Amino acid sequence: MLALCSCSAMPLPRAVALAVAARAWSAAELDLHEAALAPGTLAVRRRSAPLFRGCCRPISSGLDLYLDVAPPLLQARLVLFVAEALRAGRAGELHGKSYMPVPSRWVARGKSREMLQYGVFTNANRVSDADVLPLPPLLVEVCDLLESFGIVSGPAQRPDTCAVNVYAEGSWLPPHVDSAKFARPFCTLSLLSSQRVAFGDSICGDDGSWRGAETRTLMPIGSVLRVAGAAAGPRCAHALSSASAPRISFTFRRLAPEARVAIEQSRAERAARSAAKHARLRAEKLERRAAKAAKRAAAKAALSVGSKLG
């Protein structure tokens, strides 16, 4: 169970501290999780006990759930960070496409979530070269934590992007496979509430109620789900069940080297095109200004010749 005492080390807004404390992994959730560890569920790892329970069917191979990765104080800092980024994003103050609202056509059904994206922009699992903010220091700190737990190891696995998903109660994600432009593994840290994810190659159902999953797991508060191997696609998809309470998840991924090169190149080309356009517009403006000045000077000269002659 999560210890909450470290919360008192740094003064936090009371409401946030209470929210984090109230959402800490309760005994009931632990039981639920333990109960879920039947054949077909995940291998579960804890920092102090590398593999303590669980077994994997082939489709589950590559899935590992790490418990108690984010301590309460870090959870509180992340929640505050997301609250401020959401405020800025909703007010149109975040750079580029770092903030994405729930598409209006999906709001009524509860499909999708608000997103904050760092390092790269994705839309419906397609990676694009749109401008977003780089990973902020707090999320770099989480990457360090992932390394210290052995969840990712070495430069080839260290995440360079993060998609923050902010789910309202009742929201869900349909079955999907993360873009192949991301290296494997990728991993998701969960905050605020424990919710379910389903994995399988023939998941069906509607609006957050999924059937046909080969593997389901709860993602407890503070846990990290590491996805690699068959579970990461291309056949196996994952889908988020309708959330019983608000949840924030942070999906850390590393762009595959070729994808990173292509995106950097495309961003550089776009920046060069934009710089050339600005230079052309500025030159045209200067030209217009010079032409106006010349016209004024000619009119003045004509006037003074006229007055001398007159």
Ligand SMILES: O=C(O)CCC(=O)C(=O)O
């Ligand atoms: O929120 C999660 O746990 C996973 C999110 C996800 O699958 C996605 O954004 O593609």
